[in-house]
Amino acid sequence: MKKGNTVFFKNAPRIISFAAICGTKEKEGVIGEFADIALDDDMYGESTYEKAECKMLTNTIALAIDKASLKEKDVDVMLSGDLLNQIISASFAARDYNFPFLGVYSACSTMSESIMLSAMMVNAGYVKRAVAATGSHFASAERQYRYPLELGCTRPPQSQWTVTGAGGCVIAEGKEGIKIVSATMGRVCDYGVTDVNNMGAAMAPAAADTIMQHFKDTGTSPCDYDMILTGDLGALGSRIVKDLTWEKGYDISENHVDCGEIVYNVIENEFQGGSGAGCSAVVLNSYVLSKMRAGLYKRILFAATGALLSTVSSGQGESIPCISHLVELEY
Amino acid sequence: MTGKSKENYNENYLRYIRTQDPPTQHFKNCAAAFGVGGLICCIGQFIRIMLEYAGLTGDELAGSTSVILIFLGCLLTGLGVYDRIGRYAGAGSIVPITGFANSVTSPAIEFKTEGWIYGMAAKMFTVAGAIVVFGVFSGVLVGLLYYFI
Amino acid sequence: MGQEMLDIFLQFLKAFAVGGGICLIAQIIINFTDLTAGKILVYFMLAGVVLTAIGVYQPLVEFAGAGATVPISGFGYLLANGAIKGAEKGFFYAVTGSLSAASAGVTAAVVFAFIMALIFKSRTKRN
Numbered sequence: 236m237k238k239g240n241t242v243f244f245k246n247a248p249r250i251i252s253f254a255a256i257c258g259t260k261e262k263e264g265v266i267g268e269f270a271d272i273a274l275d276d277d278m279y280g281e282s283t284y285e286k287a288e289c290k291m292l293t294n295t296i297a298l299a300i301d302k303a304s305l306k307e308k309d310v311d312v313m314l315s316g317d318l319l320n321q322i323i324s325a326s327f328a329a330r331d332y333n334f335p336f337l338g339v340y341s342a343c344s345t346m347s348e349s350i351m352l353s354a355m356m357v358n359a360g361y362v363k364r365a366v367a368a369t370g371s372h373f374a375s376a377e378r379q380y381r382y383p384l385e386l387g388c389t390r391p392p393q394s395q396w397t398v399t400g401a402g403g404c405v406i407a408e409g410k411e412g413i414k415i416v417s418a419t420m421g422r423v424c425d426y427g428v429t430d431v432n433n434m435g436a437a438m439a440p441a442a443a444d445t446i447m448q449h450f451k452d453t454g455t456s457p458c459d460y461d462m463i464l465t466g467d468l469g470a471l472g473s474r475i476v477k478d479l480t481w482e483k484g485y486d487i488s489e490n491h492v493d494c495g496e497i498v499y500n501v502i503e504n505e506f507q508g509g510s511g512a513g514c515s516a517v518v519l520n521s522y523v524l525s526k527m528r529a530g531l532y533k534r535i536l537f538a539a540t541g542a543l544l545s546t547v548s549s550g551q552g553e554s555i556p557c558i559s560h561l562v563e564l565e566y
Numbered sequence: 567m568t569g570k571s572k573e574n575y576n577e578n579y580l581r582y583i584r585t586q587d588p589p590t591q592h593f594k595n596c597a598a599a600f601g602v603g604g605l606i607c608c609i610g611q612f613i614r615i616m617l618e619y620a621g622l623t624g625d626e627l628a629g630s631t632s633v634i635l636i637f638l639g640c641l642l643t644g645l646g647v648y649d650r651i652g653r654y655a656g657a658g659s660i661v662p663i664t665g666f667a668n669s670v671t672s673p674a675i676e677f678k679t680e681g682w683i684y685g686m687a688a689k690m691f692t693v694a695g696a697i698v699v700f701g702v703f704s705g706v707l708v709g710l711l712y713y714f715i
Numbered sequence: 716m717g718q719e720m721l722d723i724f725l726q727f728l729k730a731f732a733v734g735g736g737i738c739l740i741a742q743i744i745i746n747f748t749d750l751t752a753g754k755i756l757v758y759f760m761l762a763g764v765v766l767t768a769i770g771v772y773q774p775l776v777e778f779a780g781a782g783a784t785v786p787i788s789g790f791g792y793l794l795a796n797g798a799i800k801g802a803e804k805g806f807f808y809a810v811t812g813s814l815s816a817a818s819a820g821v822t823a824a825v826v827f828a829f830i831m832a833l834i835f836k837s838r839t840k841r842n
Contacts, residue, residue, distance in 0.1 A: 277839040283679045284839065374839040383676035384837040385643050386693065387652020387659050387668050388752040389595075389745070392588040399839075427576040428583065430749060436583040475586060506588075596742050603738025603786070604731035610781030611730040615723065628784060628793070629819035635785060636820060640827035644835035657741035660752045661759055661786045662734070663820065669756065670824040674832040686832050690825070693753045697787070698821060700757050701794050704764045705813025709798030711768070713809035 239452035240445075241419040248357035249412035250350075250404045250564070251364075254298035255521040256291045258373070258399025261509075264500045269521035270400070271298050277374065277399055285319065288372035291401040292317065292328040296368050299403040299520075303364075307333055310405070311362035314349040316340045318371050318397075318512050319379060325369070334366075342541030343438075343467050344421070345369040346402065346516040347560040350537075351418040353406040354562070363408060370401025371513035380431075380546060393433040395469045395510035398498055402516030404524070413527055416534075419449040419561040423543065427554045431544065434555075435472025435495075435507055438540040441557035442468060443479035445538055449561050450485055457487045461532040464523060466515035466539030466559070467495035469507030494518035494539075515539040527566045534565045595656055602651065602658030610635055610662075632663050639667025644675065669693040726780055733775065733782030756787050763791025768799070793817050 236243045255270045262273035272294070279287040292315065300310060313332065315325035316339040329336035341348045349367035356362045376397040377384055406415065424444050428437040442465050450456060457463060457480075468476055473493040480487050494515045495508035519537060526532055538561040549555070614631045622630055642648040648668045652659045659665055670690055678686040691698065741755050750758070763786075766772040772792045776783045783789055794813040801812020814821075 374837070377840075378676055378837075382693070382752075383672040384840060385646060385649050385668070385672035385675055386752070387643075387649040387655075387665065387672075389653060389656040391749075392590060426579040428580065432749075433583070433587075436586070440579065471586060471588065475583060478582075590746050592743075592746055595746060596739055599742035600735040600739040604735025604782075607730045607734025607779075607782045607785045608727050610734075610785035611727055614781050615726070625816070631781065632784070632789075632793075632820050633823040636823040637827050640824070640831050644831035646835075646838050649840070657745055657755065658735075658738045660755060661738045661741045661788075663785055663787060663790060665752075666756065666787055666790065666820075667824055667827065669753070671828040671831050672837070674828040675835055676837045678832050678836070686829075690828055694756075694824070696753060696757050697760050697790070701760055701764070701791065701817065702814050704761055704791075705794035705798045705817075706810050708764060708768045708795045709802050709809035709812050712799050712802035713806055 240422070240448050241417050241452035242355065243417045244354055244358040244415055246358045246360075246408060247414045247416065248354040248406050249409055249414055250524065251407045251409065251412040252299050252303035253402070253404035253520040253524045254295050254302055255402040255517045256295050256298075256400055257517050257521070261398060261400055261498060261517065264498050266498060266517055266521045269525050270517065271521070274399070277372070284372050284374035284378070285323065288317065288319070288370060288375050288401070289324045289327045291372070292324050292368060292370040292403075293331050295370065295401040295403040296328065296332070296366055299366060299368065299405050303405045303407070305364065305405065310334045310364050310366055312337060312356065313366040313368070314339050314353050315366075315368045316345040316349065316512070317369055318342065318376050341558050341560065342543055343510060343512050343515065344539035344541035344558055344560050345512045346519060347466070347537055347539040347562050350404065350406065350415065350562050351420070351560055354415040354418060357406055357408055365406045366403060367406060368401065368403025369512045369516045371397055371399070371511035373397040373399045373511075376511055390506060391432045392506055393430070393435065393471060395434055395467065395495060395507045396499070397511035398509040398514040398517060400513040400517035402513065402520030404520055413524060414565045416563045416565050417453065418563065419445055419452065421445040421559040421561065423556045423558050425554050425556040429549070429552065429554045431549050431555070433471070434467070434510055434542050435469040436475055437555040438542055438557040438559070439468055439472045439475035439479060441559040442466075442476050442538055442540045445559040445561045446487065446536065447480060447483055447485055449536065449563070457485055457490060460490060460534050460536050462523075462535040463487050463491045464519070464535055464537045465491065465493045466541070467508070467510040468493050468540060469495045469510065471507045527564065530566070532566070534563070537562050537564060598655045599658035602655035603662060606659070606662040606664055635663050636667040639664030640671045643668045643671040666694055666697065729779045730782035733779035734785055737786040737788060759787045760791040763788030764795045767792045767795035790817065790820060793820070
């Protein structure tokens with residue numbers, strides 16, 4: 236059933252298991268004790284950062300399947316993506332598995348997009364169990380989108396820090412686990428922000444648009460949810476998204492939480508907080524879902540945000556189009 | 567309201583986010599840039615004086631001084647120290663010749679994972695290539711100008 | 716002896732003030748515009764070329780020594796100075812003079828960068 240941009244899942248697909256791997260820097264933050272594996276070395280025993288990112292993703296998927304007490308043959312499909320060109324980490328992770336692979340890309344909102352698509356397929360009955368996973372690595376993202384690591388340049392105060400980590404979950408039909416109630420497909424928003432260091436400001440309109448669209452479609456209001464979780468807006472973007480929704484008559488300031496804002500212990504060193512596909516994936520698949528399972532949160536909105544730019548587009552002076560997909564979870 | 571077409575709203579939004587920008591710490595940045603930049607130049611001056619004692623003069627002296635500074639810049643980049651200085655000092659470590667050395671060495675180290683020829687060698691001048699290109703071009707212009715005048 | 720020490724001290728002071736001053740100007744430009752490091756380097760180098768061509772930079776070099784030659788504008792000075800000197804010798808040297816003068820810097824950068832790439836590998840950052 237679909238109303239507006241929101242799809243409702245009447246068979247209520249469930250998140251039956253989840254797993255996350257985080258890097259050394261993330262270990263010190265709030266997710267450290269909830270992540271399944273916290274790396275001691277960001278290389279993860281590999282020779283390059285791209286290989287390390289791929290290995291994180293591979294192992295996350297294996298962990299998620301394992302925690303659901305499933306075998307590789309029980310999984311029908313895997314949906315995954317990442318930040319690197321031609322989503323190599325996800326594709327290369329998939330070659331270790333026998334199940335089919337669907338590559339998805341919506342930058343940092345890949346986690347919510349893959350959960351949403353998995354839920355759609357499971358709800359429709361095409362597949363029984365699907366894996367949704369994504370990850371990112373600071374060093375590989377830095378060298379693709381910005382500068383070589385050793386280049387001595389200053390970070391502007393608006394900038395964010397790409398999270399090293401991967402998160403994944405298994406979505407299946409059944410009666411156990413966290414229910415996926417509905418999902419709102421995001422529209423691409425571009426308000427003309429061209430500053431690649433100011434992702435929070437670029438992505439906030441997309442998050443606000445999708446969250447308000449969800450309220451409109453479902454007839455709910457912010458106070459119906461225990462938590463409204465955005466992806467990686469950072470401290471600055473969080474302020475902006477609160478302003479934007481407040482302007483339209485929705486006050487989310489009470490229960491809004493941003494993954495990028497909470498992922499690091501001391502936010503001053505990372506300026507506006509964490510970013511990257513791994514940011515929302517790690518926080519959701521460790522801290523948030525664990526707390527949901529413990530009964531702390533009953534009903535949450537998860538709206539990861541993604542900036543759909545490339546080095547080519549920003550080099551050509553294009554503004555940054557952004558997207559945000561939302562899934563509603565209930566336990 | 568989502569698209570680029572609504573120019574007016576964009577303008578408002580861009581103006582709004584400019585008010586939300588976190589403040590730049592002008593004084594701290596500038597003091598760090600001045601101090602570190604000055605210090606690197608003093609090191610240069612020290613090397614210069616030392617080489618002068620060693621008996622070098624003219625072009626040889628100037629060239630040797632910058633070669634030693636470039637070596638120090640490359641070494642600190644390799645050791646992973648220069649980017650720390652850069653994060654703190656901003657322009658103070660970018661503008662001296664050691665910053666040029668850093669911008670050559672860092673992609674060379676970074677991209678050697680993609681092979682020696684297409685990775686390390688080809689990408690060595692991704693940042694510093696512009697300096698060489700514009701430098702040589704403007705230098706030739708100046709030379710021609712002085713030749714014909 | 717005292718006079719000599721004072722001279723050397725003054726040399727350092729001048730180098731510090733002029734070199735730091737050039738970096739300060741760059742930092743102010745970075746603070747108030749969104750120019751990246753690469754662009755700053757190119758603009759300062761071009762400024763060095765232009766200032767040398769109109770004869771302003773040479774006195775500054777004589778005054779501040781390394782304070783004026785160590786910043787990237789000194790690289791521009793080197794290029795322009797080489798071109799100007801070459802122009803006196805003939806057309807061929809007018810064209811090749813600039814890069815010949817800067818050859819030491821570029822060679823050193825290439826050679827040392829190569830050696831560093833052989834030895835070191837990039838490491839991920841924690842802050």
